[in-house]
Amino acid sequence: MIAPPAVAVTNGAGKPITGYNYAFLDELSKKAIRRALFKAVAIPGYQVPFGSRELPIARGWGTGGLQITFSLIGPGDVVKVIDQGADDSVNAVNIRRLIERTAPDVGTTTVTAEATIIQSRHRTPELPLRAEQIMVYQVPLPEPLRLIERREAETRRMHGEADYSRMWVALYEDIVRNGRITRAAGYPALVHGRHVMSPSPIPKWDLPRLHMAANLSLFGAGREKRIYAVPPHTSVVPLAFEDFPFAVERFAGKRCAICGSQESFLVPTPSERGETFYVCSDTAWCFDRARAQAREDLPR
Amino acid sequence: MAYTSVRGGAEAIAAAERLIAQLPTEPDEALLELRQVRNQLRAAVDQVMGEGGLYAPDLAALALRQAEGDMAEAAFMVRAYRSTLPRLGYTHPVRGDEMLAVRRISSTFRDVPGGQLLGRTRDYTQRLLDLAHQTSNGGVAAPSMSLNGQTDRAGYQDGAAEGPDLPHWDGRVPKVSDAMRAMRLIEPLPSSTDDTEPVDITRASMRFPVGRSAWLQAMARGETGALVCLAYSAMRGYGGGDHGTIADLRVGDLPVRLTHPLTGKPMTIGHIRVTEVEMTGRTRPREGDGKRQPPYGLSYGLVFGQNERKAISMALLDSALMAGSSGEGNPAPANDQEMVLYHTDGIESFGFVEHLKLPHFVTFGSGLQVSLEDAGVNGSAPPPSNGRTKDGRASVSAVGDLVASSHGQAGAS
Numbered sequence: 001m002i003a004p005p006a007v008a009v010t011n012g013a014g015k016p017i018t019g020y021n022y023a024f025l026d027e028l029s030k031k032a033i034r035r036a037l038f039k040a041v042a043i044p045g046y047q048v049p050f051g052s053r054e055l056p057i058a059r060g061w062g063t064g065g066l067q068i069t070f071s072l073i074g075p076g077d078v079v080k081v082i083d084q085g086a087d088d089s090v091n092a093v094n095i096r097r098l099i100e101r102t103a104p105d106v107g108t109t110t111v112t113a114e115a116t117i118i119q120s121r122h123r124t125p126e127l128p129l130r131a132e133q134i135m136v137y138q139v140p141l142p143e144p145l146r147l148i149e150r151r152e153a154e155t156r157r158m159h160g161e162a163d164y165s166r167m168w169v170a171l172y173e174d175i176v177r178n179g180r181i182t183r184a185a186g187y188p189a190l191v192h193g194r195h196v197m198s199p200s201p202i203p204k205w206d207l208p209r210l211h212m213a214a215n216l217s218l219f220g221a222g223r224e225k226r227i228y229a230v231p232p233h234t235s236v237v238p239l240a241f242e243d244f245p246f247a248v249e250r251f252a253g254k255r256c257a258i259c260g261s262q263e264s265f266l267v268p269t270p271s272e273r274g275e276t277f278y279v280c281s282d283t284a285w286c287f288d289r290a291r292a293q294a295r296e297d298l299p300r
Numbered sequence: 301m302a303y304t305s306v307r308g309g310a311e312a313i314a315a316a317e318r319l320i321a322q323l324p325t326e327p328d329e330a331l332l333e334l335r336q337v338r339n340q341l342r343a344a345v346d347q348v349m350g351e352g353g354l355y356a357p358d359l360a361a362l363a364l365r366q367a368e369g370d371m372a373e374a375a376f377m378v379r380a381y382r383s384t385l386p387r388l389g390y391t392h393p394v395r396g397d398e399m400l401a402v403r404r405i406s407s408t409f410r411d412v413p414g415g416q417l418l419g420r421t422r423d424y425t426q427r428l429l430d431l432a433h434q435t436s437n438g439g440v441a442a443p444s445m446s447l448n449g450q451t452d453r454a455g456y457q458d459g460a461a462e463g464p465d466l467p468h469w470d471g472r473v474p475k476v477s478d479a480m481r482a483m484r485l486i487e488p489l490p491s492s493t494d495d496t497e498p499v500d501i502t503r504a505s506m507r508f509p510v511g512r513s514a515w516l517q518a519m520a521r522g523e524t525g526a527l528v529c530l531a532y533s534a535m536r537g538y539g540g541g542d543h544g545t546i547a548d549l550r551v552g553d554l555p556v557r558l559t560h561p562l563t564g565k566p567m568t569i570g571h572i573r574v575t576e577v578e579m580t581g582r583t584r585p586r587e588g589d590g591k592r593q594p595p596y597g598l599s600y601g602l603v604f605g606q607n608e609r610k611a612i613s614m615a616l617l618d619s620a621l622m623a624g625s626s627g628e629g630n631p632a633p634a635n636d637q638e639m640v641l642y643h644t645d646g647i648e649s650f651g652f653v654e655h656l657k658l659p660h661f662v663t664f665g666s667g668l669q670v671s672l673e674d675a676g677v678n679g680s681a682p683p684p685s686n687g688r689t690k691d692g693r694a695s696v697s698a699v700g701d702l703v704a705s706s707h708g709q710a711g712a713s
Contacts, residue, residue, distance in 0.1 A: 020384055021384055024383070024384060025383060025384065026383075026384055026385065026386040027386075028386055028387065029383065029386075032503070049504065049505040049506075049507060050504075050505060051500075051501075051502060051503040051504050051505060052505060053383035053502075054376070054379040054380045054382065054383045054647060055380055055383060056377070056380040058376065058647075058650070058651035058654060058655065059647055059648045059650075059651025059652055059655075060648075060651040060652035060653075060654070060655030061651060061655050061658065063651075083658070083659065084659050084660075084661055084662045085662060086309075088309040088310055089309050089659055090309040090312060090313050090658075090659075091658050091659075092309070093309045093310045093313055094313055097313075121658075122660075122662040122663055123662055140652070140655070150638075151508070151638055152508045152638055152642075153508040153509060153638070156507075156508075178674070182670050182674070184663070184666040184667040184669070184670050185662065185663040185666040185667065186663070201662075201663045202662075203662055203663070203665070203666035204666065205666070223648045223651065223652055225505030225506075226505070249665075249666055249669040249670075250669065250673070251669070265662070265665075266665075267661050267662060267665040268665055268668065281661070281662050281665070
């Protein structure tokens with residue numbers, strides 16, 4: 001077992017930056033983004049084009065999610081930022097620092113239950129979210145059909161006509177070639193029975209937790225300039241066949257080396273001594289469990 | 301030290317920030333003055349303004365110094381700053397022949413109305429390193445070499461000798477394209493001004509197919525090298541359009557005009573230095589179309605500052621995209637709107653390419669579980685058609701082997 005860290009993450013946020021607007025973007029830009037968000041909520045899974053702004057974070061590093069977060073936050077909000085499930089992954093730290101420096105009255109946290117807005121790259125927190133919490137996903141490639149059709153004009157037509165035949169054929173061919181559907185993270189799903197959506201590169205493990213979730217999920221692709229949403233209590237059904245059903249990743253009896261979990265998404269970590277151990281990718285969830293166990297172990 | 305989310309990301313990036321806060325100067329070395337960057341690295345400043353989409357020489361110079369000369373990074377800083385500025389108003393359109401040109405050439409005719417002015421260019425110089433100045437701090441600045449005033453228009457016109465006898469050059473020259481219109485070589489200008497609102501790709505994302513105003517705006521902000529690459533591919537036969545001769549290339553200052561908020565009259569608030577290119581070439585005869593069309597077409601490039609290779613590339617690609625829109629022939633990359641416009645924005649392409657440096661262990665791990673099951677090394681039965689496997693223990697060395705072999709395959713492909 002590996003000991004969890006004793007203290008919570010600190011950011012070393014530094015001074016608020018001067019000369020910039022509250023939450024970086026100018027207010028008219030934020031308003032334009034919120035309008036795109038409304039449209040996205042009204043048409044679940046539909047990719048709304050928006051006038052994506054450049055941020056001081058590079059394209060492909062979370063600018064879509066961050067534009068959504070910036071256009072939503074205000075005094076009283078508490079933001080949690082995770083990357084690969086971890087609060088202290090370098091990019092998550094950097095994004096959280098930017099939020100802290102440009103919106104000094106917004107709180108930040110690593111505790112999932114405390115957050116009003118959770119911005120994430122590649123993971124959904126293990127802890128189920130409440131209705132008042134908003135999940136913001138960073139999306140690299142919003143178009144689930146891109147790998148079977150490179151032209152944007154054509155994929156828009158396919159979505160417009162709900163013509164997903166080539167997607168089904170691609171999945172079928174995967175089975176013919178490989179005996180199973182080999183797609184892993186970013187598994188396509190049908191939202192509200194209408195639009196096929198990329199859930200962003202979250203593992204298959206996370207996909208069932210989007211289905212009929214109590215919370216609102218927002219997806220932002222800054223470079224590709226698309227925003228989409230899964231409103232609360234909306235169906236999110238992974239594309240699969242009756243005889244080849246969807247299945248999440250399996251860890252074949254592995255448990256987390258820190259908290260012993262067998263019920264969370266684990267990531268393999270090779271050590272210098274040549275062994276591979278597994279740990280939870282959701283660090284907040286993992287360390288919570290480990291600390292709770294440590295308290296129970298204390299003599300009373 | 302720690303890069304992944306093991307622990308310590310905050311400390312590591314704070315340390316990295318401390319390292320880049322100091323420019324790598326020696327103890328007795330002065331920081332470059334922004335004025336030195338702005339004037340002596342003028343081409344870099346111009347390129348950063350163009351790709352950053354913001355005409356701000358001082359900010360571009362600041363970005364270049366802060367980025368230690370990294371052009372992509374500097375253009376990115378300028379773009380990011382641009383996002384914080386509200387859109388307060390719109391300028392009036394200006395015609396290219398209102399430009400006060402400091403350089404103007406045409407390759408279509410031996411003599412052109414208004415004459416040619418070679419100006420400051422390295423085109424016909426020999427690109428020899430000035431080794432005599434290698435150890436000194438460079439040459440002595442010419443006292444009159446102001447790049448913003450009238451002096452840089454004192455150039456060399458049509459073989460005229462340098463010196464006080466320079467022919468009169470007030471910077472305003474008619475367009476070769478207008479002469480070609482008079483010769484009925486190209487289509488006449490529309491009789492009325494087209495008041496269609498131009499697309500603004502910074503306010504609404506491109507929806508394909510896009511119109512010409514969108515692709516011109518996108519390319520004006522495009523990355524120089526990427527535009528040169530695609531334009532060059534068109535010249536070498538991968539698609540391309542009609543246009544291969546420069547009717548007009550001019551560098552100079554265009555007025556920026558706004559409506560005065562009180563008087564309601566247009567007023568000039570300043571000038572911007574731009575490079576403007578009009579290219580012409582023979583149109584391809586269209587079959588079945590009984591109408592006689594003019595034998596030549598025209599394409600356009602306009603970029604901030606002096607960046608001639610980008611402006612020429614933009615005009616070549618404008619022509620290639622027009623050819624692509626008319627649906628003629630077999631489209632090559634340069635004729636394909638999505639290909640050209642999605643892949644020539646430097647901020648987006650370098651950002652996404654470099655995002656591969658971010659941790660990816662969740663997606664990698666998710667794929668790894670599939671691979672392990674396929675290979676049967678996770679104690680799981682391979683190809684489970686019913687989506688179920690029996691539990692088992694992984695051999696630690698087998699996991700390592702599989703990771704190593706999948707790396708090998710990726711490298712070989």
